[in-house]
Amino acid sequence: MDTTPCVLHLLDLADDAVSVRTFDDRIVYWNKGAERLYGWTVDEARGQRSRELLETQFPKPLAEIEEYFLKHGHWHGELLQKKRDGQPLTVASRWTLEHDRSGRPQHILEIGSDISRRLELEEHFYHSQKMESVARLAGGLAHDFANFLRVIAGRTDRITAALAPEDRLREDLDVIRKTTDRAATLTRQLLAFGRRQPVRPQLIDLNTLLVNMDRLLRRLIGDEVQVIAKLADEAGVVRADPGLLEQVVVNLIINAREAMPSGGSLTIETGRVDLDMKYVARHASLVPGVYAMLAVSDTGCGMDEEVQSRMFEPFFSTKHWGTGLGLSTAYSIVKQFGGSIWVSSEVRVGTTVKVYLPIAVQAPAPSPVAFDLSQLGGGETVLLVEHDEGLREALGETLRTHGYTVIEAANSAEALRLAEAHSTAIGLLVADAVELPAEDVAPTVSRLHSGLKTLYMSGYAGTAEISRRIFEPGCNFIRKPFTQLEFISKVQEILAGPRQ
Ligand SMILES: Nc1ncnc2c1ncn2[C@@H]1O[C@H](COP(=O)(O)OP(=O)(O)O)[C@@H](O)[C@H]1O
Ligand SMILES: [Mg+2]
Structure with missing residues (x-):
């Protein structure tokens, strides 16, 4: 042969x-x-x-x-x-x-x-390992910090309460309080990054999530930047924690905004994509299938290769005020829900960040968030007492879009006046627990409007006074900060519940 x-x-x-x-x-x-x-x-x-x-x-x-x-x-x-x-x-x-x-x-x-593919997988593996260990470290630290901050905030409130109204130390305490709040916000980000936050996955429609964040996003973006929204008819329903997903969107939007200091345009896009073997083969961490896509593009400064190779690293930042946690947190959150993030960027042209999340169901989300119009609020009237004008407006609008009639008050005196003047029944009182004075609006209002239910909001359930009020029988409580979804779900749950 x-x-x-x-x-x-x-x-x-x-x-x-x-x-x-x-x-x-x-x-x-x-x-x-x-x-x-x-x-x-x-x-x-x-x-x-x-x-x-x-x-x-x-x-x-x-x-x-x-x-x-x-x-x-x-x-x-x-x-x-x-x-x-x-x-x-x-x-x-x-x-x-x-x-x-x-x-x-x-x-x-x-x-x-x-061996290109093998090297890519190896690199991906090392990157995941590194992220994992940094996440564990950051999460652990943040957990301790959150506890320290709670103590600082609680004691600050106690001292403030003990001071005479005209005491000049109040200003200093106010500064401490605001700084503590800022530190707490940062800590929450770290907790999310370290995956130490309690996670409550739900079915979420990406478009609905964005529409509900509309006001917040506009405030973040400002007027100098043109916003283009390209929401697909059916982006798809994914299973994720709405609060965490909102955080991903906020982080991406802030980065896009910061990349365009002298203006530009920002595009938010949703869609549904079928990622086949070929695409997946080039992107190590995905399995083939149908994904919901959320993309944020800007016409900003872009990133060179050096920055792109490090952008997901925790604490990597090119901004002197940056935390370097925006993208790493987004990465960590998206990964947690079986998704993936891809970035393409060109210096002086702009950046596109795409988030892919596995589609959970083909049909629109059945529950638990009542975006379904038929499930809108039953037309009850809500008395909303909140001193922060921005927050009050935002909450008022959320309530209105869900079918409730809203009476807004900045403080308890105004609330009482409006409650007296209002002839039809008020079903729910939503009030900031810190703002409401001890003599309490609730008993008075509920005398005027029988069957009244109450929902207290507070960032710090620390002081005895607030805890007392919150743990009164029939009281409901929601901790700030909450997402709009959490808020409206809570309101609906209370109003649908048994009479108090
Ligand atoms: N849309 C973007 N355009 C240009 N650069 C970006 C963009 N998003 C992220 N980056 C770069 O990635 C780095 C890390 O981003 P991030 O983790 O959000 O941290 P931070 O924004 O606090 O710096 C940024 O410092 C910036 O250099
Ligand atoms: Mg950032």
Whole structure:
């Protein structure tokens, strides 16, 4: 049996690129594996200089490699090469030297395996590992910090309450209080990043989530930036924690905003995409399937490669006021719900960040968030007492869009006045627990409006006075900050519940 044609057929079966070149680098043999790997046919490759054809970059100076090769008769190493279409790849390459009859080096036999995908997976793995350990560290620290801050806030409230109204120390305490709040916000971000927050996954429609955040987003974005919303008819329902998902959106929007200090345009897009094997193969962490997509694009400063390679690192920031937690937190949250984030960016052109989340159900979310119009509020009247005008307006609007009639009051005196003047029944009193004075609006209002239910809001259920009120029978409580979804769900739950 003549082995030569048989062996050649055999070589063509190999997935690896098998080639033979002369000592001065001209290709003389090129198997089917090489055709598949590099995209050049045997006819195109034969006679070419391999290094030039594949734009090979060697791990060491070529002279050094050749010296070793001649001395030992073999070499192996990793080469950076290019396919015919310009796409780069990393190849694990092994060479052996063949001599002619007179013992002069004649041919170089080479086998190359594509290891690009393996390297990508490895890198992904190391990145996940690193994120995981930093997340654990940050989460643990944040947990302790949250407790310290609660003590500081509680004691500050106690001192404030003990001071005379005109005491000038109140101003200082106010500064401490506000700073504590800011620290608490940061801590919450760290907790989210470290996945130490209680997670309450629900079915969420991405479009609804965005529509409900509309006011907040507009406030974050400001007027200098043009906002374009491209919401797909059916972006899809995903299973995630609404508060955490809102945080992802906010982080991306803030980054986009900060990338455009002198204005530009910001596009928020949703869609549904079918990611096939081919796409998934290039993006290590996904499985093929249908995903809901949320993309935030800006026409801002963009990122160079150096920044892009580090942007998901916790605490990596190019801004002197930055925390470096925006993207790393977003990454951590999205990963937690089985999704993935992809960023493409070009310096001075802009950035697009795409979040993919697995579609949970094909049909619109059945519950528990009442975006379904038929489930809108039963037209009850809500008396809303909140001193912060921005928050009051936002909550009032949320309530109205869910079918409630809203009476807004900035303080308890105003609340009492409005309650007296209001002829039809008030079903629910929503009040900030800190603002409401001890003599209590609730008993008075409930005398005027029988069957009144109450919902207290507070950032700090620390002081005895507030705790007393909150733990009164029939009292409901929601801790600030809450998402609009959490708020409206709570309101609906209370109003649908038994009479108090
Ligand atoms: N939309 C964007 N445009 C330009 N650069 C961005 C964008 N988003 C993130 N970056 C870069 O990534 C870095 C990390 O982002 P992030 O984790 O949110 O931290 P921070 O915003 O606090 O710096 C930023 O400092 C910035 O350099
Ligand atoms: Mg940021």
